[in-house]
Amino acid sequence: GAGVSQSPSNKVTEKGKDVELRCDPISGHTALYWYRQSLGQGLEFLIYFQGNSAPDKSGLPSDRFSAERTGGSVSTLTIQRTQQEDSAVYLCASSLGATSTDTQYFGPGTRLTVL
């Protein structure tokens, strides 16, 4: 497809389980971003990749969160030992380059519900 895709679209899990969220950026986009949108909150930046490296990890809310990107393309966001406060929509975006002149294009998001 032409846009950013994310899978799964919905994920329901039990507290304490690990989850893995996937993002397929637009082909050729070198920068990839993860955001979180909690109920009633705005968008919260989590992590950013330029190629396969993540120069900015400051947004990850805890050490239960990790992300990787391989081959400069697909990225996975892993949440270990999920907690109820992790319930949110996780959005992925990609942009052609790493600068702020490059518009970020968002995927449809993964809605995570932790019971």
Add this chain to the structure above:
Amino acid sequence: AQKVTQAQTEISVVEKEDVTLDCVYETRDTTYYLFWYKQPPSGELVFLIRRNSFDEQNEISGRYSWNFQKSTSSFNFTITASQVVDSAVYFCALSEGRWDDKIIFGKGTRLHILP
């Protein structure tokens, strides 16, 4: 520090009315970028506009227009002759002109266009 404030949490207007969404930002940098995104009920974020800090010219795109005023640190968004399809959450965002910077979003304004 960067900050984006969208003071209007929720707005309702009757179809065909004009509506302005406010956005006030804070940044210490002289080079920065401002964005507006639309998030319709489907959830997927849609990019509307990017404006850099050196270009204060107002922009019009169809029924949409943006008023960038550096003197008041505002980047307001007006929809003229609103339509029901304009109903969405609208996010204003800011990023500074560094290569590794991230976008900071406001909390969004939920716009209801009543038929």
